[in-house]
Amino acid sequence: MTPLPLVAVAGSPNAGKSALFNALTGARQKVGNYPGVTVERHSGRLTLADGRPVELVDLPGAYSLDPASPDEAVTRDVLLGKQKGERAPDALVIVVDASNLDNHLRFALQLIELGLPTIVALNMVDLAKRDGLQLDPKRLEAELGVPVIETVAVRKRGIQELQAALDDMISAPRCGVHEHAPSDLIPLQRRARDIAKAAVVSESPVRRWTHRLDGVLLHPIAGPAILAAVLFVMFQAVFAWSEVPVSWIESGIALIAQGAADVLPHGLLRSLIVDGVIGGVGAVVVFLPQILILFFFILLLEASGYMVRAAFLMDKLMHGAGLSGRAFIPLLSSFACAVPGIMATRTIDNPKDRLTTILVAPLMTCSARLPVYTLIIAAFIPDRTVGLGVGLQGLVMFGLYVTGVGGALLAALTLRRTVTKGGGGAFMMELPKYQMPQLKDVVIGLYQRALIFLKRAGTIILGTTVLLWALASFPQAKPGESQIEASIAGKISSGIEVLVKPIGFNRDISLALLPAMAAREVAVSAIGTVYSIDAGDDQSANVALEDRLRGRWSLATALAFLAWFVFAPQCISTIAVTRRETNGWKWPAFMVGYLFALAYIAAGATYWTAVALGL
Ligand SMILES: Nc1nc2c(ncn2[C@@H]2O[C@H](COP(=O)(O)OP(=O)(O)OP(=O)(O)O)[C@@H](O)[C@H]2O)c(=O)[nH]1
Ligand SMILES: [Mg+2]
Numbered sequence: 001m002t003p004l005p006l007v008a009v010a011g012s013p014n015a016g017k018s019a020l021f022n023a024l025t026g027a028r029q030k031v032g033n034y035p036g037v038t039v040e041r042h043s044g045r046l047t048l049a050d051g052r053p054v055e056l057v058d059l060p061g062a063y064s065l066d067p068a069s070p071d072e073a074v075t076r077d078v079l080l081g082k083q084k085g086e087r088a089p090d091a092l093v094i095v096v097d098a099s100n101l102d103n104h105l106r107f108a109l110q111l112i113e114l115g116l117p118t119i120v121a122l123n124m125v126d127l128a129k130r131d132g133l134q135l136d137p138k139r140l141e142a143e144l145g146v147p148v149i150e151t152v153a154v155r156k157r158g159i160q161e162l163q164a165a166l167d168d169m170i171s172a173p174r175c176g177v178h179e180h181a182p183s184d185l186i187p188l189q190r191r192a193r194d195i196a197k198a199a200v201v202s203e204s205p206v207r208r209w210t211h212r213l214d215g216v217l218l219h220p221i222a223g224p225a226i227l228a229a230v231l232f233v234m235f236q237a238v239f240a241w242s243e244v245p246v247s248w249i250e251s252g253i254a255l256i257a258q259g260a261a262d263v264l265p266h267g268l269l270r271s272l273i274v275d276g277v278i279g280g281v282g283a284v285v286v287f288l289p290q291i292l293i294l295f296f297f298i299l300l301l302e303a304s305g306y307m308v309r310a311a312f313l314m315d316k317l318m319h320g321a322g323l324s325g326r327a328f329i330p331l332l333s334s335f336a337c338a339v340p341g342i343m344a345t346r347t348i349d350n351p352k353d354r355l356t357t358i359l360v361a362p363l364m365t366c367s368a369r370l371p372v373y374t375l376i377i378a379a380f381i382p383d384r385t386v387g388l389g390v391g392l393q394g395l396v397m398f399g400l401y402v403t404g405v406g407g408a409l410l411a412a413l414t415l416r417r418t419v420t421k422g423g424g425g426a427f428m429m430e431l432p433k434y435q436m437p438q439l440k441d442v443v444i445g446l447y448q449r450a451l452i453f454l455k456r457a458g459t460i461i462l463g464t465t466v467l468l469w470a471l472a473s474f475p476q477a478k479p480g481e482s483q484i485e486a487s488i489a490g491k492i493s494s495g496i497e498v499l500v501k502p503i504g505f506n507r508d509i510s511l512a513l514l515p516a517m518a519a520r521e522v523a524v525s526a527i528g529t530v531y532s533i534d535a536g537d538d539q540s541a542n543v544a545l546e547d548r549l550r551g552r553w554s555l556a557t558a559l560a561f562l563a564w565f566v567f568a569p570q571c572i573s574t575i576a577v578t579r580r581e582t583n584g585w586k587w588p589a590f591m592v593g594y595l596f597a598l599a600y601i602a603a604g605a606t607y608w609t610a611v612a613l614g615l
Helices: 015-025 069-080 096-112 125-131 136-143 161-169 185-198 205-217 220-239 243-261 269-286 288-304 308-321 325-333 338-347 351-363 369-378 392-417 437-474 488-503 507-513 522-535 544-553 555-569 572-582 586-612
Strands: 005-011 028-035 039-047 051-060 091-097 120-124 134-137 148-150 200-203
Touching: 005 015, 005 069, 005 096, 015 039, 015 051, 015 091, 015 120, 015 161, 039 125, 051 220, 051 522, 069 185, 069 325, 091 096, 091 161, 096 120, 096 125, 096 134, 096 185, 096 507, 120 161, 125 134, 136 148, 136 185, 136 308, 136 392, 148 161, 185 200, 205 220, 205 308, 205 338, 205 437, 220 288, 220 308, 243 269, 269 369, 269 437, 269 522, 288 308, 288 369, 288 437, 288 507, 308 392, 338 544, 351 392, 351 572, 351 586, 369 392, 369 522, 369 544, 369 555, 392 555, 392 586, 437 488, 488 507, 488 586, 507 522, 522 544, 555 586
Parallel strands: 005 051, 005 091, 091 120, 120 148
Antiparallel strands: 028 039, 039 051, 134 200
């Protein structure tokens, strides 16, 4: 018995292939598995007008014939007649989304080049129309050189016409499958865009604007320059805009501390409230404005549709580091916090790519580092401009972010050649329309961020601060003795100090490192608490934290401390989420190990360089 003619339904993800397949085959479907892989095989039967049966297979969506995932590999192998347990298809139905034509035509063009008898289903014309886009299928047909049928798969519109076209095609003599040579994506993309443009009859202004903006924002030279400028402005704003609200919060906290000191009697309770709670938590809460400004930008970039363009621009760079372009969005979210960033890696299909992305995500400068960076920069970097209105402090902050990103790319490159070696794939993504961000959404996003931050301040940070206060307050010092040196915390930190002395860290830092494991910001509150206790009741208790630091740390130590924080894996939540996402302790342990090693080396190198330069 000769097998039925096989017709493959192929196209980009979400084109509506399965919907069309269902409309064509109805209930006559079979679900199996391709041998050797975990990809399902959906097939169904279709009877042509003259009574001849054909078999239809619904292939997994793919962006190109150069696969990035196991699903895409099956699609390619079936189409090229190389899939085990499947015969070569006799004809193709390519499904494209009319409202997303230039993206979907890329793959369609590759498929048409295979030379099989082919029909293009121009699907989702209902959605295109709703968006104000009208296309000319005849023009498209002329450009592509194969029949084009308009369909709305979910409403079964155009199904009969499609079946009639299949009828003609199966009757025609078939020619063999041509080999696929991996094609260069850039010319392919350009052709797809030109054809999609030619097929447009009319287009709404929003769509037209999107195309025009993309012409500038995705330009090979202007695009990256604009992206760099956007990021730079963002980091300058974090400093410049926060000055006033920070000073308000500072005076508020000082007032509260003063009030508490006035009403409470001398002694331990007063020390706990004023030094422990108000001193520690207050030192962190001050950073709320900066964190909100950072999130304001991230929310704006996301809502406007620019974020995905940024990912597109970064794709080449990501590939250079051995990462998938899909890694960009998880890594960018990690600027806010590594926990959602690591969770977002679930969109990366290649397991090695994904693992690498998880392992480097903590190197992205999360918002919890901001308090530490800000404190040290404010204390040690002069507040002056370096010309053109660019502030030195903002520049140093920008430099710290760049170091984090550079470290992540280098780490990824190294990991991909060693522990996470293995093939990756080409990456493509769809660009959404530009949108005016809604004020309401941004406000809600910021409100949620503020709440999360304050909750952290009230729980983890408060808890560790009080614990540290207790460790730093007992046993009580005898007269003439320094309280910190007499305390348990002082003893512990002397132990740590032995380890970190070679990289220029002093006792204050050793004391802050341990509680900072709970959350990075705690380093700031820990230093705040310790200094409050140490100052005792003398007049200097009211001196701002920065001024105290300036008196006690050398510039070399401060810079080493910054370098440490760029790399150190100090966050329990990140370690926990890594364990969950990688199903075990192996990778989180590896991550903590290599990041601490990097932190130690970076801090040491910074310290000794600074000392050598005479800072
Ligand atoms: N409005 C509208 N929606 C459609 C049309 N065709 C498909 N859809 C919807 O689009 C979504 C994706 O359709 P699918 O058929 O699952 O797409 P697919 O190409 O099989 O996707 P993958 O298999 O994931 O690549 C579903 O929610 C469908 O209901 C259409 O012509 N018009
Ligand atoms: Mg499908």
